[in-house]
Amino acid sequence: MxxxxxNVFxxxxxxxxxxxxxxxxxxxxITSRSSQTGxxxxxxxDCYVVPGFVDIHIHGxxxxxxxxxxxxxxxxxADYLGSQGVTSFCGTSMALDEASLGRIFSEAKVFIDREHQGHAVMRGINMEGPFFSPARKGAHREDAFIAPDKEMFLRLNALSGxxxxxxxxxxxxxxxxxxxxxxxxxxxxxxxHTDAGYQCAERAFSAGASHVTHLFNAMPMFNHRNPxxxxxxxxYAAYVExxxxxxxxxxxxxxxxxxWFGEERVCLISDSMRACGMPDGIYSLGGQNVTIEGGKATLADGTIAGSTLCLADxxxxxxxxxxxxEGALRAAAENPARAVGLFGEVGSLDRGKRADILVLNRDLSLKAVIIGGKTKTKGDTSPSRIK
Incomplete structure (x- = not known):
């Protein structure tokens, strides 16, 4: 094909x-040659040709x-994300007990190991919780929080493959x-999900942290005397969400x-929950009820509980x-792929990479989604020539 x-990015x-x-x-x-017979x-x-989007923080x-x-x-x-132009993603967990996470991660391994076509590929897992501060719990359940446990992580990582x-x-x-x-x-x-000050966070980056989850949310405000x-x-961070x-x-x-951070350090994420692509109503997230009104997701106490938009939106x-x-494209594809070690496979239109490609109209709506070399279009799924 x-x-x-x-206009290729x-x-x-x-x-x-x-x-x-x-x-x-x-x-x-990537070539200047024209198509050949057959x-x-x-x-x-009049369209943009860009890499498929990579969402490294999505709950549902x-x-x-x-x-x-x-x-x-x-x-x-995966089907929904693929239809929207998100071609790779990391399934993201909530703060839960080890037994529950073990079951979830084992199922994720089965899904990751399966050969799927025509939808987004789950590339791995984002383990969001339970190593959090009760002071900044967000939409997570505080009763599941524990101190960071390396052995627990290693057990869960083994179960996840x-x-x-x-x-x-x-x-x-x-x-x-x-x-x-x-x-x-x-x-x-x-x-x-931290209440840390500057020096504590600085030590975390020195120890090996390189990323920040949903910047500004579930952390202290930036202050000119207490940053x-x-x-x-x-x-110090390589990437921020x-x-x-x-x-x-x-x-x-x-x-x-x-x-502030430069377009090379920003990762756009959705942080979407199960109501993404669904009408307003009552849904659940991490064992808690979430009310969706006008697309805004909140717990009973008014806490924002994820988003209802996919990464493409x-x-x-x-x-x-x-x-x-150009900066938004880097943040939706290249940067998240780099942040979690996927850039060798996806995130840019390089020779040899997987053919996850979007064709966007001038208003940035989707004309076509190509996932693993297979084309999906609005209203026409198997054309030989798409105009």
Missing amino acids: IIENG LPNHCFQQINVVVDGERIYE ETVLDAK AAGSDFCDGTQSGLLKI NNILLVDVAPETEGAEAFIHEVSRHSTVSVA GVIGAASD VISDGIHLHPSVVRAVFR CFRRAVGFGVPL
Whole structure:
């Protein structure tokens, strides 16, 4: 297959009108040559051709949750994400007991090991909890919180098939620094749900943490005399997550984060729960009821409980907030892939990488989604020539 006439987002973060050749599941070349007789053609004239999006922090969608721990539920999430242009994701857990997490991660291993076509690929697990501070619990259940436990992590990682790509920890909890030092050899460690000050967070980054979960949310406010986790992240973090749904952060803050940290350090995430893609109503997250009104998810006490937007919508909103298109694309594809060690396979349109490709109209709506070299389009799933 050849994708012709599109404005291709190249690995140097610039657009160029050039063609993309796909051979099987892989990108074969980026070329100026035209299609040849008999070659399947996707005409991307007046469109953007960009990498498939990578969501490293998603709890659920389409009525299902990663923590349901069922193959059918994981498939529903993957199907929905693929239809929206999210081609890779990390299933994200909640603060639960080890037995529950073991069951969930074992099911995740089965799903990851299966060969699926036509939907998003679950690349691994984001272990969000239970190593958190009660002072910043967010939508997690405090009764599940425990001190960081390396042996528990190793047991769960083994059950997952060594697929925990990201693990979250509050650095002020007992034993956190030793935990970070050891576990960062296995997974990316993220500072999260924490009441830590600047120096405590600085020690966490020195110990091996490199990531910050949903910046500004579930952590102390940035203050010019007490910069806290956000200040330490500015100095030391490789990547920070941003939920650009317009609810978790004001649009001005989203713009400011990109200017402050640089577009090479920001990861757009959805943090979506099972109500993503669903109507308003009552849903559940981590064993607690969540009310969705006007797309906003809250617990009974008013605490925001994840988002109801998929990453593709968060990307479009970020651009609508004033983030440059090129920066938003890096934050939705390349940066998250780099943050959890997936960039060798996905996240950019490089020769040899998996052919997870989006064709976006000028208004950033989807024209086509290509997952592993297979094309999906709105209203037409198997064309030989798409115009």
